[in-house]
Amino acid sequence: MVPMRALRMGLGAALCLAAISCGGGSGGSGISSGPPPPPPATSNVASVIVDQGPSGNSVNALFTSVTVCVPGSTTSCQTIDHIQVDTGSFGLRLLAPVLTLTLPVETLASGSLVECTKFLDGFSWGPVALADVQIAGETAKSLPVQVIGDSRFTTVPANCSGTGTEEDTVSAFGANGILGIGPFEFGCGDCDTVTHGVYYACGTTCVETVVPVAMQEPNPVTRFAADNNGSIIDLPAVAANGAVTLTGSLIFGIDTQSNNQSGTQTVLNVDNSAELVMTFAGQTLANSFIDSGSNAIFFASDIPPCPMPLATFYCPGSTQMLQLSIQGANGVMANNLTFNVGNAQTMLNNNQTFNVFPELAGTLPAGNVGTFDYGLAFFYGKRVAVAVEGNKTSVGTGPYIAF
Amino acid sequence: MPIFKPGEIKITALLCAVLMTALGPRIANATLGEPEVTVQSDVAQLRASIESSEDRVGYRIHEIQLPDGTLLREFVAPDGNVFAVAWNGPTQPNLRQALGKYFDAMISAPKPKFADHRHLQIQQGDLVVQARGHMRAAFTGRAYLASAIPSGVNLGDLH
Numbered sequence: 316m317v318p319m320r321a322l323r324m325g326l327g328a329a330l331c332l333a334a335i336s337c338g339g340g341s342g343g344s345g346i347s348s349g350p351p352p353p354p355p356a357t358s359n360v361a362s363v364i365v366d367q368g369p370s371g372n373s374v375n376a377l378f379t380s381v382t383v384c385v386p387g388s389t390t391s392c393q394t395i396d397h398i399q400v401d402t403g404s405f406g407l408r409l410l411a412p413v414l415t416l417t418l419p420v421e422t423l424a425s426g427s428l429v430e431c432t433k434f435l436d437g438f439s440w441g442p443v444a445l446a447d448v449q450i451a452g453e454t455a456k457s458l459p460v461q462v463i464g465d466s467r468f469t470t471v472p473a474n475c476s477g478t479g480t481e482e483d484t485v486s487a488f489g490a491n492g493i494l495g496i497g498p499f500e501f502g503c504g505d506c507d508t509v510t511h512g513v514y515y516a517c518g519t520t521c522v523e524t525v526v527p528v529a530m531q532e533p534n535p536v537t538r539f540a541a542d543n544n545g546s547i548i549d550l551p552a553v554a555a556n557g558a559v560t561l562t563g564s565l566i567f568g569i570d571t572q573s574n575n576q577s578g579t580q581t582v583l584n585v586d587n588s589a590e591l592v593m594t595f596a597g598q599t600l601a602n603s604f605i606d607s608g609s610n611a612i613f614f615a616s617d618i619p620p621c622p623m624p625l626a627t628f629y630c631p632g633s634t635q636m637l638q639l640s641i642q643g644a645n646g647v648m649a650n651n652l653t654f655n656v657g658n659a660q661t662m663l664n665n666n667q668t669f670n671v672f673p674e675l676a677g678t679l680p681a682g683n684v685g686t687f688d689y690g691l692a693f694f695y696g697k698r699v700a701v702a703v704e705g706n707k708t709s710v711g712t713g714p715y716i717a718f
Numbered sequence: 719m720p721i722f723k724p725g726e727i728k729i730t731a732l733l734c735a736v737l738m739t740a741l742g743p744r745i746a747n748a749t750l751g752e753p754e755v756t757v758q759s760d761v762a763q764l765r766a767s768i769e770s771s772e773d774r775v776g777y778r779i780h781e782i783q784l785p786d787g788t789l790l791r792e793f794v795a796p797d798g799n800v801f802a803v804a805w806n807g808p809t810q811p812n813l814r815q816a817l818g819k820y821f822d823a824m825i826s827a828p829k830p831k832f833a834d835h836r837h838l839q840i841q842q843g844d845l846v847v848q849a850r851g852h853m854r855a856a857f858t859g860r861a862y863l864a865s866a867i868p869s870g871v872n873l874g875d876l877h
Binding site for chain 1 (some may be wrong): 786808809810811812813814815821824825828829830831832833834835836837838839841848849850851852853854855856857859860873877
């Protein structure tokens with residue numbers, strides 16, 4: 316059944332890519348010519364793509380496809396494309412409007428388990444359900460996943476809705492789901508003992524609750540039968556002015572197969588907040604991170620921001636070449652990395668079909684100077700490994716990021 | 719000022735407790751765009767346990783600690799109105815109370831072009847909301863009324 320499903324998924328991905336290529340027009344695509352290399356027989360490689368996303372409004376967002384099945388079933392299955400690959404969150408979350416399956420919801424003594432996921436820009440409300448999940452050839456059985464915007468749970472508690480904008484539709488969320496594969500097992504370190512307004516038990520009303528660890532949504536990689544110690548994102552380099560799309564690989568496991576061996580890369584452990592120390596423009600920024608889910612390179616600077624509606628991004632008069640050093644929690648340094656900051660308005664206006672922008676940089680409010688957030692552009696032209704906490708590889712012990 | 723680490727929050731909480739005792743009934747809590755009046759019910763609404771206030775040059779800060787460890791600061795102008803609120807903590811706090819009538823403006827604002835899930839930048843009329851954060855780390859943000867910032871107050875101080 317597994318090879319069959321893998322075949323189906325590969326076909327689905329190919330069709331999906333073909334459709335995207337047709338829709339993308341002739342804008343100077345970043346896809347390299349020639350057919351992609353054949354996947355290894357062991358199928359720990361999922362195809363990933365940076366494109367405009369299902370909302371049509373994404374830039375620098377990386378997507379893959381995931382197959383979900385009702386637990387135990389080999390027929391009640393669905394392959395969902397445009398699941399965002401996010402090293403800055405943990406767990407698989409699916410948007411109910413694209414889900415055709417009815418997945419069984421986890422229940423506590425006091426009611427159904429429903430989550431208020433607080434992504435910074437809004438909240439997503441929906442139950443935690445079980446699914447057999449397959450990505451490439453890797454399978455996680457009875458995996459807790461969140462179903463965002465599930466029509467069975469429409470009443471959002473005030474404490475959840477009061478946190479911001481509701482993002483329970485594909486257009487509001489910007490993806491058909493999100494695959495959180497950061498360097499930890501869980502997004503919440505202590506939700507089994509403390510309520511953070513995250514988990515609710517919903518009977519006649521919804522009440523905040525603690526949740527046993529086994530019922531929380533884990534980083535799916537950690538629940539694969541094999542290749543479960545981390546993952547590698549491998550993306551080609553892209554021209555300075557960008558590209559329509561960019562395709563690459565999401566490889567599961569580190570040092571578990573011939574295609575995911577560690578080499579001579581720099582291994583930076585992250586702290587318990589999944590953060591690193593970055594030194595930029597003479598400042599030491601202790602709450603910094605590398606994040607495939609951030610769509611630009613974000614930092615505080617005197618570079619002028621763009622006018623609305625692009626005020627999040629920088630619009631320098633000419634391209635700025637800047638320098639950055641990164642220090643891991645293990646003391647290891649990656650020194651003098653350079654990056655360019657282009658004029659966001661110009662790059663977005665000049666190539667309106669493009670969705671890949673390696674020189675797109677964004678603002679952080681002045682006063683919040685402790686952070687440098689290096690988004691998906693960091694991954695362009697690199698092979699970046701993310702090792703999950705507690706896992707030993709040939710070059711270190713997770714949580715780490717290596718490149 | 720850097721992000722508050724848990725240890726610092728504890729120290730702040732202690733200081734707050736001391737200040738609360740010292741300042742007694744002077745303590746007030748208010749909502750963005752509204753007068754600085756003593757609204758004890760706000761603290762109850764937010765289930766906050768610690769509160770303090772501090773006078774700075776040109777404005778006053780009220781500090782409220784929410785049960786999950788989030789620190790909420792409200793900035794009061796000399797005219798007696800709250801012109802900014804800022805927050806820092808393990809999750810995005812319930813902003814409906816702190817933003818008051820501006821909360822609806824925040825959530826009805828058009829989604830910024832090319833948004834992601836780590837950053838928020840809203841400018842809706844006079845209201846500006848900026849925030850950032852990610853799982854396992856601090857969520858930091860602020861909301862202010864651009865026209866209500868007292869002269870001499872630096873945007874960089876509103877955190």
